[in-house]
Amino acid sequence: MNAPSRRERERQMRRQAMLAAALAVFAEKGFDGATVDEIAERAEFGKGTIYNYFPDGKDALFLALLDELVVGGLHRVIRDSFPDADELSTPAGARTAFHRLIRSLVEHHRDEDDALLMFLKEGHRMAFDAGKSALLAEHFNAVFDALVVPIEAAIASGALRPMPARPVAHLLMGNVRGYLMAELDARCDPSATLPAAPYGTPADAADFITTALFDGLLASDSKA
């Protein structure tokens, strides 16, 4: 069925190599600090070749890369973390499921430092330059949709407190992001002041976030 010619396969490989190089450079220098020359050099192509594959240049590279990371990264992790809808029908089950999600997200970003760094430095462009790429905006919303569904299910079953689901989804992702940023900060500068976050196993990180966010910061013996 799909018989991509060798030509086509090679074209895809090169495209991927360019995106990989772009990721490394964007993560290190940020969008404005990155130069197309450096991306081309890292990918071992001439600058002109980059423009063959991405006629709109730096912007196109950036958007394509974000899209790939969002769809192939975040979305996949979230989807795979809720294999069983029934699990969400009890508080303990919901806690387990979201703990697993958070842990997967942390593990995912441990493997992909550069992706994390790029999200931290340039993620705000997804919010403020949403008009740049309707496709990216759509994919980005799909990620949150994938998270809103289980949250709503857990709320409907009484496992989670009744709250607007989409803001809760953003809250959750924001917490993971915030924690990873603090961790990275501590890791980059271990000699510095007291750490903003301990750098432990992904399970430790997930414990911390899940406890704070799901059990709450207030002492548990005070809950109604």
Add this chain to the structure above:
Amino acid sequence: MNAPSRRERERQMRRQAMLAAALAVFAEKGFDGATVDEIAERAEFGKGTIYNYFPDGKDALFLALLDELVVGGLHRVIRDSFPDADELSTPAGARTAFHRLIRSLVEHHRDEDDALLMFLKEGHRMAFDAGKSALLAEHFNAVFDALVVPIEAAIASGALRPMPARPVAHLLMGNVRGYLMAELDARCDPSATLPAAPYGTPADAADFITTALFDGLLASDSKA
């Protein structure tokens, strides 16, 4: 006692005008997108004058501005939100105190759109370029110290769950930041997809964050 000459007062006024202009431009364009020419124009000075007041140019403007916002903004809001240490000795009191803090932070940023926007777009530089200004790093840490103290007090009194205090402080600030970003996003593009956060009164925002973070997302009747 302090009798600043008219000269000195005028100098301070001009400095402030430059910082105000810089804030507006940084917030709109980001650090890299901002030009010294535009800052000078907004402040109604010649470009050279900027360099009289900030010999290190754009970097110096940026760092001085961040420092002012951190010290005069965040730090002050946090300090003023914990007038009474005794309040932190009960869970209900602690909840009230932190709710007040969160509300103050939201209100503060409602008044200072530009400061928020700049923090959202360029805040990562404070973490990754910490070496740029030892003074800023110190002031930044002082902000978290001011937050760690009441958190530790509340933990010591049993009002809050025992957890490492500094990471909790970062978690808290990260949640406020995340919520405000979601709100801003929704406000900029009201026609868009479902809102990431409702845009209500500061009290509503504080209710949402406090409930999620302090009471926990799990349904309350399931707590131990």
Add this chain to the structure above:
DNA sequence: TTTCTACGTGACCGGCCGGTCACCTCCGCT
């Protein structure tokens, strides 16, 4: 072997921007 096409290449261009500095104005002093 010859030809032709697709495509990789990097020198080059034009605009932009951070930073400088010679000039000039304005104010205070005599």
Add this chain to the structure above:
DNA sequence: AGCGGAGGTGACCGGCCGGTCACGTAGAAA
């Protein structure tokens, strides 16, 4: 009024970078 200097000014410079395009090449077709 005349003088001097503190300091504001913006034209200018040099480097940088995104994007282009005429050229070269390699590989397919004949």
